[in-house]
Amino acid sequence: MRFSPAQRRYNRRVILLALIYVTLLFPAVYLLDRHLVSGPVAYIVGILPAFPVIGFFVAIGACLVEETDEYQRMLLVRQSLIATGVAMTGATMWGFLEGFELLPHLVGYAWPILWFAGLGVGGCINKLIERREA
Amino acid sequence: MNNHLRALRADRGWSQQHLGDLLEVSRQSVNAIETGRYDPSLPLAFKIAELFDLAIEDVFTSPSKEQ
Numbered sequence: 001m002r003f004s005p006a007q008r009r010y011n012r013r014v015i016l017l018a019l020i021y022v023t024l025l026f027p028a029v030y031l032l033d034r035h036l037v038s039g040p041v042a043y044i045v046g047i048l049p050a051f052p053v054i055g056f057f058v059a060i061g062a063c064l065v066e067e068t069d070e071y072q073r074m075l076l077v078r079q080s081l082i083a084t085g086v087a088m089t090g091a092t093m094w095g096f097l098e099g100f101e102l103l104p105h106l107v108g109y110a111w112p113i114l115w116f117a118g119l120g121v122g123g124c125i126n127k128l129i130e131r132r133e134a
Numbered sequence: 135m136n137n138h139l140r141a142l143r144a145d146r147g148w149s150q151q152h153l154g155d156l157l158e159v160s161r162q163s164v165n166a167i168e169t170g171r172y173d174p175s176l177p178l179a180f181k182i183a184e185l186f187d188l189a190i191e192d193v194f195t196s197p198s199k200e201q
Contacts, residue, residue, distance in 0.1 A: 002161070004160060068158065069158075069160050070163070070175055070178060071162065071163035071166050071172050072159075072160055072163065129171075130171075
């Protein structure tokens with residue numbers, strides 16, 4: 001499968017962001033779990049791993065803007081909409097059950113993780129539609 | 135939207151990949167248009183028609199005339 005220039009840039013960005021994420025996450029977990037930092041520094045150390053995750057969303061947005069192949073762009077839009085549906089459905093259902101104290105509290109960053117899993121679901125649905133109608 | 139893209143491409147002996155390269159889109163895009171799974175935008179429809187030196191309605195069938 002050939003990647004478009006926009007997809008190649010997206011892949012490079014995601015790999016770079018993943019490396020930055022790992023580089024920032026492990027020191028943050030180490031420092032904060034052992035209470036080695038406190039005050040404003042703790043907030044800064046704690047928020048740093050969030051930025052590469054935010055960067056993943058920016059990378060997807062940049063890919064949508066830069067993709068010149070309109071069909072590929074449509075596939076990515078559909079994939080992102082499915083991911084959004086999966087994440088919002090999960091957050092809504094868990095939120096209600098948690099509110100009724102039927103489920104434990106779940107940290108907020110679980111929903112971006114579910115969104116990325118939803119991207120995988122969207123990719124599979126795109127493939128299924130392509131095969132069914134080819 | 136029905137179209138004659140597959141026949142036009144076959145007449146010239148072009149592969150989907152080659153047509154995609156000429157149109158600056160992916161092979162998957164050409165396949166999706168040929169099979170009617172994706173209706174191209176007006177600019178891309180014009181580009182396709184101009185590549186074959188035809189009018190748009192010679193490549194694509196108007197949905198109102200398909201029945």
